Amino acid sequence: xxxxxxxxxxxxxxxxxxxxxxxxxxxxxxxxxxxxxxxxxxxxxxxxxxxxxxxxxxxxxxxxxxxxxxxxxxxxxxxxxxxxxxxxxxxxxxxxxxxxxxxxxxxxxxxxxxxxxxxxxxxxxxxxxxxxxxxxxxxxxxxxxxxxxxxxxxxxxxxxxxxxxxxxxxxxxxxxxxxxxxxxxxxxxxxxxxxxxxxxxxxxxxxxxxxxxxxxxxxxxxxxxxxxxxxxxxxxxxxxxxxxxxxxx
Amino acid sequence: xxxxxxxxxxxxxxxxxxxxxxxxxxxxxxxxxxxxxxxxxxxxxxxxxxxxxxxxxxxxxxxxxxxxxxxxxxxxxxxxxxxxxxxxxxxxxxxxxxxxxxxxxxxxxxxxxxxxxxxxxxxxxxxxxxxxxxxxxxxxxxxxxxxxxxxxxxxxxxxxxxxxxxxxxxxxxxxxxxxxxxxxxxxxxxxxxxxxxxxxxxxxxxxxxxxxxxxxxxxxxxxxxxxxxxxxxxxxxxxxxxxxxxxxx
Amino acid sequence: xxxxxxxxxxxxxxxxxxxxxxxxxxxxxxxxxxxxxxxxxxxxxxxxxxxxxxxxxxxxxxxxxxxxxxxxxxxxxxxxxxxxxxxxxxxxxxxxxxxxxxxxxxxxxxxxxxxxxxxxxxxxxxxxxxxxxxxxxxxxxxxxxxxxxxxxxxxxxxxxxxxxxxxxxxxxxxxxxxxxxxxxxxxxxxxxxxxxxxxxxxxxxxxxxxxxxxxxxxxxxxxxxxxxxx
Numbered sequence: 001x002x003x004x005x006x007x008x009x010x011x012x013x014x015x016x017x018x019x020x021x022x023x024x025x026x027x028x029x030x031x032x033x034x035x036x037x038x039x040x041x042x043x044x045x046x047x048x049x050x051x052x053x054x055x056x057x058x059x060x061x062x063x064x065x066x067x068x069x070x071x072x073x074x075x076x077x078x079x080x081x082x083x084x085x086x087x088x089x090x091x092x093x094x095x096x097x098x099x100x101x102x103x104x105x106x107x108x109x110x111x112x113x114x115x116x117x118x119x120x121x122x123x124x125x126x127x128x129x130x131x132x133x134x135x136x137x138x139x140x141x142x143x144x145x146x147x148x149x150x151x152x153x154x155x156x157x158x159x160x161x162x163x164x165x166x167x168x169x170x171x172x173x174x175x176x177x178x179x180x181x182x183x184x185x186x187x188x189x190x191x192x193x194x195x196x197x198x199x200x201x202x203x204x205x206x207x208x209x210x211x212x213x214x215x216x217x218x219x220x221x222x223x224x225x226x227x228x229x230x231x232x233x234x235x236x237x238x239x240x241x242x243x244x245x246x247x248x249x
Numbered sequence: 250x251x252x253x254x255x256x257x258x259x260x261x262x263x264x265x266x267x268x269x270x271x272x273x274x275x276x277x278x279x280x281x282x283x284x285x286x287x288x289x290x291x292x293x294x295x296x297x298x299x300x301x302x303x304x305x306x307x308x309x310x311x312x313x314x315x316x317x318x319x320x321x322x323x324x325x326x327x328x329x330x331x332x333x334x335x336x337x338x339x340x341x342x343x344x345x346x347x348x349x350x351x352x353x354x355x356x357x358x359x360x361x362x363x364x365x366x367x368x369x370x371x372x373x374x375x376x377x378x379x380x381x382x383x384x385x386x387x388x389x390x391x392x393x394x395x396x397x398x399x400x401x402x403x404x405x406x407x408x409x410x411x412x413x414x415x416x417x418x419x420x421x422x423x424x425x426x427x428x429x430x431x432x433x434x435x436x437x438x439x440x441x442x443x444x445x446x447x448x449x450x451x452x453x454x455x456x457x458x459x460x461x462x463x464x465x466x467x468x469x470x471x472x473x474x475x476x477x478x479x480x481x482x483x484x485x486x487x488x489x490x491x492x493x494x495x496x497x498x
Numbered sequence: 499x500x501x502x503x504x505x506x507x508x509x510x511x512x513x514x515x516x517x518x519x520x521x522x523x524x525x526x527x528x529x530x531x532x533x534x535x536x537x538x539x540x541x542x543x544x545x546x547x548x549x550x551x552x553x554x555x556x557x558x559x560x561x562x563x564x565x566x567x568x569x570x571x572x573x574x575x576x577x578x579x580x581x582x583x584x585x586x587x588x589x590x591x592x593x594x595x596x597x598x599x600x601x602x603x604x605x606x607x608x609x610x611x612x613x614x615x616x617x618x619x620x621x622x623x624x625x626x627x628x629x630x631x632x633x634x635x636x637x638x639x640x641x642x643x644x645x646x647x648x649x650x651x652x653x654x655x656x657x658x659x660x661x662x663x664x665x666x667x668x669x670x671x672x673x674x675x676x677x678x679x680x681x682x683x684x685x686x687x688x689x690x691x692x693x694x695x696x697x698x699x700x701x702x703x704x705x706x707x708x709x710x711x712x713x714x715x716x717x718x719x720x721x722x723x724x725x726x727x728x
Contacts, residue, residue: 003581070711071707073710073714074668074706074707074710074711074714075668075703075706075707075710076668076669076671076672076682076706077668078671078672078674078682079671079682079699079702079703079706080703082686082695082699083699083700083703086695086696086699087695087696087699087700090695090696091696174565178565178566178567178568179567180567181567181568181569181570182567182569182672184569184675185674185675192567192569192570192573195570195573196573199573199577205577206577206578209570209573209574209577212570213562213566213570213574216565216566216567216570217562217565217566220565301630304634306630306633306634328633329633329636329637329638330636331636332633332634332635332636333635333636334636335634336634337630337631337634339627339630339631339634341625341627343625343627343628343630343631344631345628345631345632345645345646345650346650347649347650347653356635356645357635357636357637360637360641360645361635361636361637361641362636405635406634406635409635409636
């Protein structure tokens with residue numbers, strides 16, 4: 001019983017007759033990117049905040065920041081998704097819970113918030129590492145010329161820290177794109193879900209997944225090149241950044 | 250120590266390029282059995298590179314190097330076998346940090362020469378005696394001082410019963426008070442009749458045991474003279490300049 | 499808010515959750531880690547070998563896997579492994595592979611790509627001087643790798659390797675998408691059967707949290723001790 005290849009399947013219409021399979025995959029890719037970009041915004045904002053918190057002189061801010069990171073890093077992403085999507089509506093007061101449950105595109109919003117906060121913990125790690133890799137004298141120099149601590153962060157520390165962590169940040173962005181696939185478990189029809197659904201309707205399993213794989217590869221290449229261009233544009237002449245080997249994906 | 254006799258190491262018209270840059274320019278030299286030759290010169294003169302060509306650690310594009318009848322540059326030569334017969338001592342000692350001192354000495358004897366463990370260990374202890382480090386056999390490199398590490402490194406090379414020893418700036422990475430203990434070991438080795446090529450700035454050592462001094466500058470051998478001649482009346486201006494700089498302190 | 503919670507359900511399902519679910523999770527984690535490190539080290543050596551027919555496929559494989567989501571890779575192997583079995587054994591129809599074996603193959607080969615990059619960094623961090631010292635003593639490539647380079651690379655990379663294992667431990671939860679009963683799957687089954695989503699998912703989250711937190715703290719302490727010895 002050999003597998004029957006049919007690469008033309010991409011041009012055939014899906015069972016509900018409106019779109020060809022290749023279009024469905026592209027819609028899926030669209031949802032993937034929309035989820036990833038929205039979540040990335042949340043991740044950057046919260047991650048930078050928490051990362052900065054963990055480098056301040058205030059021990060309480062540091063502890064809160066550490067707790068935040070530990071919370072989101074030690075629970076699997078899938079479990080976090082379930083908590084947001086299934087558990088949150090149940091533990092909210094009834095009115096809010098009911099509203100959440102019937103929200104249009106609930107899986108999208110849940111995915112964005114869940115993914116955003118999950119990734120923000122990782123971004124916080126990078127931001128903290130970036131700031132700490134700067135020589136301690138930088139902070140002192142900023143304060144010495146009369147800047148307040150927030151100003152020192154804003155004008156002296158963060159501009160350099162972000163340049164240093166561009167490579168690992170690029171990595172995190174790619175991770176967020178890949179991690180968006182986990183949202184298929186809560187009903188988001190992103191790229192992997194679209195491929196799965198295509199494979200179920202058409203029985204052309206390998207064509208479907210090859211299509212999705214190729215799209216992920218293309219997205220990867222675009223993001224990597226984009227990041228390299230960004231790195232070159234913002235590079236400070238004469239400065240060599242650092243990036244150490246870390247675990248994860 | 251006037252050694253004349255059959256050439257043990259013959260370097261003929263050797264040239265080497267790193268990409269477009271020529272780092273060794275047409276070098277020729279002969280070292281007889283039992284001779285001690287000091288190679289000196291400003292940094293970047295190619296002396297370390299040349300010595301690493303002798304045991305094939307660095308490849309070279311032109312010329313030939315013959316060691317005890319075996320051509321180093323010949324593609325058919327089995328380099329590991331040749332290297333087992335030539336000992337090398339590095340500027341940064343390069344002891345294996347994860348092995349104890351005695352294991353550093355016995356490892357290559359067992360794995361390369363095929364000696365059995367007992368013989369290798371006995372040999373190792375004998376050599377540790379010879380360099381004055383008998384009690385440190387079970388310590389790890391990280392627990393020894395630089396001078397002690399370098400003496401172990403010399404013992405490690407001697408454990409292979411080499412026909413010649415190559416020294417690449419053996420005391421350059423040592424604190425001043427430890428230089429003498431290493432030089433003493435090298436002087437004793439020379440007096441025992443070992444064929445040695447020593448890249449070094451230590452002119453006191455050269456005057457004491459070297460038969461000849463080779464002066465290199467910008468990849469070329471500028472002077473190759475018996476020790477007394479070199480220090481008494483160096484012919485080239487560059488050698489005179491170099492000597493005046495290093496003999497000052 | 500927490501009025502209707504039945505905490506008893508957790509107590510009653512503990513045996514199933516841990517003996518069936520957690521046992522699967524831990525087994526999968528340990529086996530995939532072991533296999534992944536072995537294959538990953540081989541891939542790293544291939545990439546660093548300088549021999550194009552070895553380095554190119556290894557590099558292509560690693561880059562391909564690292565650009566794909568784990569969920570997609572799980573689906574790929576879920577459908578692919580029976581066909582590979584068919585090709586390997588020459589049978590007429592795709593071999594029925596249990597979900598466990600499919601998951602094991604998937605995670606081992608997936609993590610191998612990540613372990614490869616870790617080991618590659620580890621091997622490259624060993625100074626050239628060590629390589630030259632080994633060569634100067636007459637050691638062949640193989641001997642110097644086995645005796646000198648790899649032992650040091652491993653030691654240096656132990657914290658990172660362990661952290662990757664903790665990540666693997668969390669990633670195993672994704673076998674959910676092929677309906678395999680790991681710890682999360684077990685919790686999910688009970689949640690859906692008894693309508694107790696809140697209790698089961700909260701409990702699952704707490705268990706993962708405690709285990710991962712304890713493990714990563716232990717790794718950090720290990721890192722401190724290694725740093726002192728240096």
